[in-house]
Amino acid sequence: xxxxxxxxxxxxxxxxxxxxxxxxxxxxxxxxxxxxxxxxxxxxxxxxxxxxxxxxxxxxxxxxxxxxxxxxxxxxxxxxxxxxxxxxxxxxxxxxxxxxxxxxxxxxxxxxxxxxxxxxxxxxxxxxxxxxxxxxxx
Amino acid sequence: xxxxxxxxxxxxxxxxxxxxxxxxxxxxxxxxxxxxxxxxxxxxxxxxxxxxxxxxxxxxxxxxxxxxxxxxxxxxxxxxxxxxxxxxxxxxxxxxxxxxxxxxxxxxxxxxxxxxxxxxxxxxxxxxxxxxxxxxxxxxxxxxxxxxxxxxxxxxxxxxxxxxxxxxxxxxxxxxxxxxxxxxxxxxxxxxxxxxxxxxxxxxxxxxxxxxxxxxxxxxxxxxxxxxxxxxxxxxxxxxxxxxxxxxxxxxxxxxxxxxxxxxxxxxxxxxxxxxxxxxxxxxxxxxxxxxxxxxxxxxxxxxxxxxxxxxxxxxxxxxxxxxxxxxxxxxxxxxxxxxxxxxxxxxxxxxxxxxxxxxxxxxxxxxxxxxxxxxxxxxxxxxxxxxxxxxxxxxxxxxxxxxxxxxxxxxxxxxxxxxxxxxxxxxxxxxxxxxxxxxxxxxxxxxxxxxxxxxxxxxxxxxxxxxxxxxxxxxxxxx
Numbered sequence: 149x150x151x152x153x154x155x156x157x158x159x160x161x162x163x164x165x166x167x168x169x170x171x172x173x174x175x176x177x178x179x180x181x182x183x184x185x186x187x188x189x190x191x192x193x194x195x196x197x198x199x200x201x202x203x204x205x206x207x208x209x210x211x212x213x214x215x216x217x218x219x220x221x222x223x224x225x226x227x228x229x230x231x232x233x234x235x236x237x238x239x240x241x242x243x244x245x246x247x248x249x250x251x252x253x254x255x256x257x258x259x260x261x262x263x264x265x266x267x268x269x270x271x272x273x274x275x276x277x278x279x280x281x282x283x284x285x286x
Numbered sequence: 287x288x289x290x291x292x293x294x295x296x297x298x299x300x301x302x303x304x305x306x307x308x309x310x311x312x313x314x315x316x317x318x319x320x321x322x323x324x325x326x327x328x329x330x331x332x333x334x335x336x337x338x339x340x341x342x343x344x345x346x347x348x349x350x351x352x353x354x355x356x357x358x359x360x361x362x363x364x365x366x367x368x369x370x371x372x373x374x375x376x377x378x379x380x381x382x383x384x385x386x387x388x389x390x391x392x393x394x395x396x397x398x399x400x401x402x403x404x405x406x407x408x409x410x411x412x413x414x415x416x417x418x419x420x421x422x423x424x425x426x427x428x429x430x431x432x433x434x435x436x437x438x439x440x441x442x443x444x445x446x447x448x449x450x451x452x453x454x455x456x457x458x459x460x461x462x463x464x465x466x467x468x469x470x471x472x473x474x475x476x477x478x479x480x481x482x483x484x485x486x487x488x489x490x491x492x493x494x495x496x497x498x499x500x501x502x503x504x505x506x507x508x509x510x511x512x513x514x515x516x517x518x519x520x521x522x523x524x525x526x527x528x529x530x531x532x533x534x535x536x537x538x539x540x541x542x543x544x545x546x547x548x549x550x551x552x553x554x555x556x557x558x559x560x561x562x563x564x565x566x567x568x569x570x571x572x573x574x575x576x577x578x579x580x581x582x583x584x585x586x587x588x589x590x591x592x593x594x595x596x597x598x599x600x601x602x603x604x605x606x607x608x609x610x611x612x613x614x615x616x617x618x619x620x621x622x623x624x625x626x627x628x629x630x631x632x633x634x635x636x637x638x639x640x641x642x643x644x645x646x647x648x649x650x651x652x653x654x655x656x657x658x659x660x661x662x663x664x665x666x667x668x669x670x671x672x673x674x675x676x677x678x679x680x681x682x683x684x685x686x687x688x689x690x691x692x693x694x695x696x697x698x699x700x701x702x703x704x705x706x707x708x709x710x711x712x713x714x715x716x717x718x719x720x721x722x723x724x725x726x727x728x729x730x731x732x733x734x735x736x737x738x739x740x741x742x743x744x745x746x747x748x749x750x751x752x753x754x755x756x757x758x759x760x761x762x763x764x765x766x
Contacts (some may be wrong), residue, residue, distance in 0.1 A: 153766070156698040156699065157353065158352050158693050158694070159352060176662075185416075187725070187726070204539070219476070222476055225417070235750075252418075256725050257415065257417070258725045258726040259487070260485060260766065262380060262487075262488040263377075263379045263531065266314075266355070266535065267356070283529070285379045286697070
């Protein structure tokens with residue numbers, strides 16, 4: 149199991165992610181974000197940047213994690229290819245963003261994401277595994 | 287959850303006070319709009335805003351209301367300066383997203399032969415889309431702090447446009463009280479490379495033609511005539527504003543807990559206006575708003591250069607001057623008369639425009655007899671409107687009115703409608719040239735994705751909270 153799907157919203161877009169573990173659901177949500185920005189454009193994982201974020205609960209951690217990916221792209225030009233979440237403990241997430249230097253000619257952007265929101269934010273566990281939903285501001 | 291709604295007249299609807307609501311909701315809309323609204327959560331959001339402490343008057347929504355984050359888009363809410371709160375969710379991520387309108391001495395016929403070249407040049411000179419920036423505009427951190435303090439005046443001091451431009455900008459392009467020290471390094475970092483950029487999504491730069499004048503006397507005062515070329519710039523504070531909002535949402539989540547403010551939705555987090563957190567947000571927000579004013583001022587200068595380049599005319603011949611520049615995502619301290627008393631209020635306008643009546647001291651002298659110009663962009667395939675503020679808006683909406691068309695279709699749905707169409711070719715056949723940076727932009731921004739802005743301004747005029755002056759149709763559209 150596991151994966152993500154994009155959710156329709158009148159003005160913006162959402163991501164619904166599922167995985168067997170909490171770490172996995174954070175990775176799937178990040179893949180959803182990459183898909184909103186770049187569609188299916190292939191991006192190579194030639195660089196790796198460590199990430200550490202804090203949050204009061206798993207929802208705030210998820211917003212923090214995705215905001216960090218957005219920041220690395222926008223300010224440091226890291227086009228994201230894939231993601232690693234090493235651990236989520238005591239309100240801290242440690243992970244890595246893998247990708248390559250953003251090159252608009254090879255990485256055409258589909259949409260600019262302004263921010264990750266708290267709107268209908270939810271991270272939960274049920275019998276089938278972990279599940280998360282969030283919306284991004286476009 | 288269904289929201290109770292009662293019709294007051296043909297353009298007003300009341301959400302009666304119940305449960306935790308401190309006041310009632312008031313929605314400006316026609317019957318069809320209300321039916322569509324009941325499919326989404328926007329009305330629930332109007333009701334949620336009514337639960338916040340210190341709200342004065344109803345929690346309001348303009349006819350372009352749609353589902354936002356925390357506050358609905360199209361939301362207007364006033365909070366008492368002593369008892370009330372300020373909420374970053376009541377302003378939005380794109381702080382001081384707004385519209386600027388330029389008039390010219392040209393007629394559409396003058397530019398028709400060079401329109402494609404003009405569109406290409408504007409697209410080249412004004413960076414649009416992610417990661418795009420001008421190499422000749424690099425600013426240091428200390429310079430960026432000045433942008434935050436001074437707004438459009440900073441841009442003028444660096445040679446972008448002229449001092450007269452400032453006379454025709456809301457708040458003269460500088461919100462007072464901005465404190466760059468309260469803006470995070472990360473926000474400054476995100477903003478630095480994005481000053482003088484359009485952005486993407488619904489932001490645009492449009493060359494337009496005045497298609498119809500509804501009120502010749504007012505149009506004359508605004509310097510508008512039928513067939514005239516105008517230019518609209520719709521953008522905001524870019525990554526800097528998004529980051530300020532993000533940073534302060536985190537602070538406000540803590541502040542809401544600290545001050546015991548019950549939140550029906552996390553995105554409504556807020557702090558008392560008198561608290562350190564509330565004051566800090568307003569000072570950071572003012573900085574982001576000033577960044578946006580500077581951004582539109584810089585782009586104006588590049589628009590002028592592009593016209594001069596392609597038409598080989600001097601600035602005096604082109605006369606590309608600012609009609610007005612409005613914010614439509616902002617919180618401002620204003621004095622309004624409410625129930626017979628003058629009150630100091632923090633007016634949140636999220637996807638709503640200030641619309642001060644004739645005679646208001648904050649309206650530029652040139653327009654004081656007709657009211658503050660209000661600029662309402664539509665979609666890229668139809669038209670935009672110019673309105674002026676009214677006494678009705680002063681009395682009922684704290685001097686506020688609508689801000690645009692409002693989306694109707696999700697991006698998924700818009701893409702589905704666009705499938706099988708060559709949107710650019712279809713628009714070109716109707717005399718509208720599109721230049722877009724983003725791959726998905728054109729399909730997702732099709733006319734069908736938006737409400738017809740004509741219906742929105744019609745409701746506003748019928749309700750007396752805005753007066754229609756002119757309709758502008760696009761000739762060339764630059765999108766991110």
